[in-house]
Amino acid sequence: MADLRSTIAGIRSPNPFWLASAPPTDKAYNVVRAFKAGWGGVVWKTLGEDPPVVNVSSRYGAHLDTDRRMIGFNNIELISDRPLEVNLREIMEVKRDWPDRAMVVSLMATMTEAAWAGLARRVAETGAADGLELNLGCPHGMCERGMGSAIGQVPEMVEQVTRWVKNAVNLPVIVKLTPNITNILWSAEAAKRGGADAISLINTVNSIVAVDLDAMAPTPVVDGKGSHGGYCGPAVKPIALNMVAEIARNPDTRGLPVSGIGGITTWRDAAEFLALGATNVQVCTAAMTYGFKIVEDMIGGLSNWMDEKGYRTLDELSGRAVRNVVNWNDLNMNFSTKAVIDPALCIDCGRCHIVCEDTSHQAIRIDAGEGRRVFTVVNEECVGCNLCSHVCPVPDCITMVPEQNNLPYVTWPNDARNPMRVPEAAAE
C-alpha cells in the first residue's frame, strides 16, 4: 500500500486531498462531514474583517454538456458571510475533534498591513490553524473593493501582503494565486520574495459561464442582471496544469511547494498535478457536483495506481513529469508517429475519417469490408496529430505508433529547415 501521508509547508495531512476554500468549507457542519468522508484537510472558506459581507441570491452558473455533465462551474459568491467570531469558534471546535486533519484558514483583506496582520493574528491566537492561505485571487465582487484579484494581479502587492502576514504570525503561509494575469511566474516569484512557505493555484478564472437566452442576461441571473464570476471545474484543469508546471520548471520558483487546484475530479487528475510538481491538491467543484464521498475513490484510485507503478510515497511521485515539460523549441523535429486503427475494436462510426477528411490531413481511407467499412490510415498523409484517436469512442482502438526512423534528436533551432537556425549547430 502506497503511503499517502502528505506534508506541505510543514502542514501534515493523512492524504493529499484537501477541500479548497469555498462553500464546502464554510462552516463546521460541512467540514465535519468532509472529515468523516475522509478528506485529508480543508482550507476554511475565506475570512474577512467584520462586518461580514452580504451575498446575493442566485450565485452559481454551470457549463453543462448535452448530457448535463458539469464541464465547468462558476460562482459570484463572496467570502464568508458569517461573523469572524463564529468562524473562529467553529474552527477551534473542529480542530479539537479532528487533530490529524489539516486545518488551513483562508484570509482576505484590503491593502493595509493592519488589516492583514490583524486577521492573521486573530486566527493564530486560536491555536487551531495549521496554516494560513492568502486569498489574492477572487475575480468577482471582492476585487471591486480592492481585495482578491485586485491584489493578486499586482506582483508587488502580492509580495507585500505575504511579507506583512509572515511578519505578523508564526504560521505557514500559502499564497493563493489568480490565473487572471499574463504570466503566472510574476506573482509566484513575488510570493516567494515575500516569504511564502507555499503557493496554491489556480483560483477561479474570470468568466461569463452562460447567457440565459430568455432573460438575455449572464447566468447566474440576479433580478434580470448578471455579473462576471469565477470559473472552475474540469474545464479549467488544463489551464491550472500549465501554470503549475511553469512554476515547477522555473529556476526562480523551483522548490517552492505548490498546492494544486483546478478541476480535479478523479485520482487521475490529482496524479497529473502531483506529476507536474504539486505537493498536494485542493478540490471544490467535484465535491459540489457529487458530494464528499468522491474522496474515497480519489484515495483508493491514487493508492492503487501508485502501487501498480511502484511509487511508495507522494514524494517519489511529485514532480516526476516536470523534466519532460519543455519549450516547443526543445522538441525533437525528427520524431514521427502514425495513427494505427485496430479493425477488431473499430465499431464503424466513421468519426476518425470525417474529422481527418474535413478538418485535418485526409489521411484515413474508407474501404468496403464485409458488411461494414474498413478504416485505414494513409501513412504518407498522416502527420501524427492524434485527432482521430481523440474522437474515437472506443478506448485503444486508435493508437499512435512512433516510427523507427533512426534519426537523431534535432530541435528547431538546429533544424536544417529553419532559416533562422544557429549557424554553428548547422555546421555539424
Place this chain on the structure above:
Amino acid sequence: MTLIATLSTAQYPAEDQLASPYTDLTPAMTPVQALAESNRCLFCYDAPCIKACPTGIDIPAFIRSIATGNLKGAATTILSENIMGGTCGRVCPTETLCEQSCVRNRAEDRPVAIGRLQRHATDRLIDGEPAHPFARAAATGKRVAVVGAGPAGLSCAHRLATLGHEVTVFEAKAKSGGLNEYGLAPYKMADDFAQREAAFILGVGGITVEHGRRLGADLSLDSLRADYDAVFLGVGLGSNNRLGIPGEERAGVEDATAFIERVRQAPPGQPPAVGRSVVVIGGGNTAVDAAIQAKRLGAEDVTLVYRRGRAQMGATAWEQGLAQTEGVVLKTFAAPKEIGDTTITFERTRLADGKLAGTGETFTLQADMVLKAVGQKLSTDALAGLQVTGGKIAIDATYRTTLTKVWAGGDCVATGEDLTVQSVQDGKLAALAIHSHLTA
C-alpha cells in the same frame, strides 16, 4: 362467431389483471430518458443506421437535435424524409433496420433506441406545434388522384401537395390511415395515433380525401386516368391467403387481419370477445399482433403455430420474444390439417434440403377461435390493364406501371418488405417521379 366461448378479463383476479391491448406496449420516453438516450448517439459519419432506414432518415442529425433541445428541428428532419415518422417510430421492426446497424451494438450490444427517440421527437411536433412544418410550393395547376389513404397513398399525397399539386385521395374505408388504422395492433398505436397522424399529414393543405370510394365499385382506372393528370395506386394487398383445409369455413375461424380490425375499431371499453383457447396460424408480425391481442383480451391459452422454424418466421426475434413474454406459446414445424368444432389438428413438419415436408405425425389443439395469418395477396379485380408480376403490380424504377399516367407503390408493388416504412418511401419516391413527369 356464435361458438366463441367468451371470457372477460373480469374473470382474472384483480391483482392479476391483464394489460389492456389499447394501452402503449412501449411507452413514450420521458424527456429525461430521451436526453440520456440521445447522448448515446455517436453522430457517426455516413451512418450505417441511415442506410438501414428504407426512408433514409438522417438519424444522427435528428438525435443530435434532441440532445441540443431542438425538438422541432429533430421532428422536421425525420418528417422531411418520412412523413409517417410517428408511426414508424412505434411500429418499425427497428431491430432489423436502423437499430440493427447501430454501431453501439458492436462494443456494447445495445443500440441507441432510435425508434423510441423518433417517436419522442415527432410526438412533440404532431401534438404540440400549431404551425405545420412544411409549406406548399406555388400551385402547379396539376391534379393527381391517389387511390388508397394508407401509408403509401398519404405519403404520396403529402409530397405531391407540398410540391404544389392538387391531390384527391380515394379511400374505400371510413377512415384514413390504411393498415395504420385497421391493421396494426392497438398497443402499438395507442390513443388514436393513426387518426392524429393522418390529420397532421393532411394539415399541409391541398389534399382532399373522399371516403367510401372503392376502385372497381364507383371508381375505375380509366375514369381516373381521364380526369386527372396522374394516378397513384396505393391499394395494398386486399385479400388474405386461405389455408385450404377442411373446416376453414366454420364459425370461430377468422382472418387475423379482420380480427385486428375488429379490435381496432371496437368502441372504447367494449373490446371484442375472444375464445378461451385461441390458435393463431402463421409466422409473421400480423400473427404475433393477433396472438398478443387475443391474450390481452382475456384468452386463457393462445398458441401461435408456424409450419417452419423460428429462424424462418417473418416476425423478428424481438416480436417472437414479445409474444412469449405476453404469454403466447410458440409452436413451430407444424402445418394445419383440419379444423373441428373446438379443435384444430396439425401435422408435424421438417425441413429437408430446404423443402418443407410432412412427417405424418399429428397432434390436436383445443381451439374455439382460430386466427389465420398466412399472408395476403393482391386483389386484382379492379386492376384490369395493369401488368401484374409475381402477385404484385409491375413497376419500373420510377414507380410507373405499365399503364400511362399510372404509378403505384406500397404493399401492392414489390420494392421491399411489406412494411409501413417501405410504403412511405414508395409513396414519396413515386410522388417525386410524378412531379418530374408533370413538370417536365
